Amino acid sequence: MSVMGNIDKLGGKYSETTAIRHILDYHGAVAAHNNQPISEAMLFGISGGIGFSYYLFEYVGYEPTLFISVAHRYTGRFGQYMDRLYKRLGLETTLKMTHSSHEAETNLNTDLAHGRPVIVHVDRGQLPYYAEESEYGDHALLVLGRDDKSNDLVIADQSVMPIYLAPADLAYARESIDTLSFRALTLAKPGAPIDLKEGINRSIKQCWDAMINPPQPKKNYGLSGLQNWTDVINSTKAKRGWLKIFAPGPNLYVGLKWTFKCIETLETGGGGMRGMYADFLDEAAGVIGNKQLKEVAKMYRKLAQLWTDLAYAALPDNIPLLKDTREMIINAEDAFLEGGMKAVGEMVKVKAHQDELTKQAYSDFPLNDDQSKKLLDGLKEHVEEILAAETEAVTALKQAMIL
Numbered sequence: 001m002s003v004m005g006n007i008d009k010l011g012g013k014y015s016e017t018t019a020i021r022h023i024l025d026y027h028g029a030v031a032a033h034n035n036q037p038i039s040e041a042m043l044f045g046i047s048g049g050i051g052f053s054y055y056l057f058e059y060v061g062y063e064p065t066l067f068i069s070v071a072h073r074y075t076g077r078f079g080q081y082m083d084r085l086y087k088r089l090g091l092e093t094t095l096k097m098t099h100s101s102h103e104a105e106t107n108l109n110t111d112l113a114h115g116r117p118v119i120v121h122v123d124r125g126q127l128p129y130y131a132e133e134s135e136y137g138d139h140a141l142l143v144l145g146r147d148d149k150s151n152d153l154v155i156a157d158q159s160v161m162p163i164y165l166a167p168a169d170l171a172y173a174r175e176s177i178d179t180l181s182f183r184a185l186t187l188a189k190p191g192a193p194i195d196l197k198e199g200i201n202r203s204i205k206q207c208w209d210a211m212i213n214p215p216q217p218k219k220n221y222g223l224s225g226l227q228n229w230t231d232v233i234n235s236t237k238a239k240r241g242w243l244k245i246f247a248p249g250p251n252l253y254v255g256l257k258w259t260f261k262c263i264e265t266l267e268t269g270g271g272g273m274r275g276m277y278a279d280f281l282d283e284a285a286g287v288i289g290n291k292q293l294k295e296v297a298k299m300y301r302k303l304a305q306l307w308t309d310l311a312y313a314a315l316p317d318n319i320p321l322l323k324d325t326r327e328m329i330i331n332a333e334d335a336f337l338e339g340g341m342k343a344v345g346e347m348v349k350v351k352a353h354q355d356e357l358t359k360q361a362y363s364d365f366p367l368n369d370d371q372s373k374k375l376l377d378g379l380k381e382h383v384e385e386i387l388a389a390e391t392e393a394v395t396a397l398k399q400a401m402i403l
Helices: 015-026 040-047 083-089 101-113 167-175 197-212 222-232 250-264 271-288 292-314 320-363 369-402
Strands: 050-057 065-071 093-096 118-122 139-146 153-156 163-165 184-187
Touching: 015 040, 015 118, 015 139, 015 153, 015 184, 040 083, 040 197, 040 271, 050 197, 050 222, 050 271, 065 250, 065 271, 083 197, 101 118, 101 139, 101 167, 101 184, 118 167, 153 167, 163 167, 163 320, 197 222, 197 271, 197 369, 222 369, 250 271, 250 292, 250 320, 250 369, 271 292, 292 369
Parallel strands: none
Antiparallel strands: 050 065, 093 184, 118 139, 118 184, 139 153, 153 163
C-alpha cells in the first residue's frame, strides 16, 4: 500500500474530524447504510456536533485573551474530545503518551514502519506553514509515512495538498503543548462496514442537552453562555464587560480579531460550524429515517449566516485597520487550505503584514470611546439575534428526536 493508502481526497474543516476522516479513508472504511466513505460532517456530528463556550482570560502584562468555541467542547482535556466518537463508532484505537521527546519519536517511527498512520496533536502556531502566533493547542494531524527521497514526514492536514514536514519541525510543534504528553493515536482497520445509527441518536441528544442544560460554570457554556456574552459585550458596568476589559486600542483590537477568527477561520469552516452541522443533520435524516431533521438543518444553515454576519461586523469594511485585518486572516487561511507547504512564502508576507497591523493598533487605533461603544452595541444586536435563533433551533432539534 502507498503512503496515501485508500485516500483519494485530502482536506477538511475541523482538524480532529479531518484527521479521523483521513485515517478511515486510508483503511478503506465505509458506512453500513450505503457502503460509502464516511463524511467529515457525519464524523463531526457524531462526535458531539456544535456547541458554544466563552472564555475570557486576563494576565498581568498581556492583552486579555478571548476564546470562543463553537464546537461541542465542554468537558475533557485537549486530545480527548474525540474519544466519544471512537466509542460510538466501535473503533479500536491505541493511544501512546509520554513526556520524553525521544520516546515519542521512537513510538512514531515504530508505528509508521508497521504501516500505521498516526494522529498527533500540535500547537499549530509552531508549524512552519501557518502564519499565526502560537494560538491553538489542540490541532490534530495525520502522519501518513515518510517520503522516500527526503525522509520528510508526509502529513494530511486541512489542506487539499499533502504536507511534507521535517521530523524536527513536527517534534517541536508537538513538544509545545506539555499537557498532551506527545499524544499519538492509531486506529485499527475496521473489520466491517460501520453502523452509524446509534452514534447519530446519542450524539444529537448530547448536543441539544448540553446547549439547554450546560455544565458548570453555566455562564461559559451553551445558551447560558450566549446570554452571558450578550450581557457583557457592550457593558460598562459588568465586572467583565467588554468596555472595561477590551478598552479602545490594542485590547479591543485583540478582542475583535479573535471574535472573527473563532467564528470563521479557527477550524470552523465558517459560520460557527453551523453549516457543517446542517450537513450532518441532512445526512443523519436519511440514515435514521427522520425527515424532521432536514427541517432543523435549514434552521442551522440560517444560523451559519447569522454567525458569519457577526464575525464580519467585528471587523467591518468601514474601518480600514479592521477590514485589512479581516482580509489578512482570510488570505492566510485560504493560502494554506489551497496550497499547503507551497503557501509558506505567502505566509511569511502575511506574518509581516500582521505585525504591521498590530503596531498600528497600538499607535493609532481608529476608534475613540464613543465609536467603540457604537461598534459593540452593534455586535450585541447580532449576538441577541443569534441567541434567539439558537434557542429556536435547539428546541426544534430536541423535538425532532423525541417525536
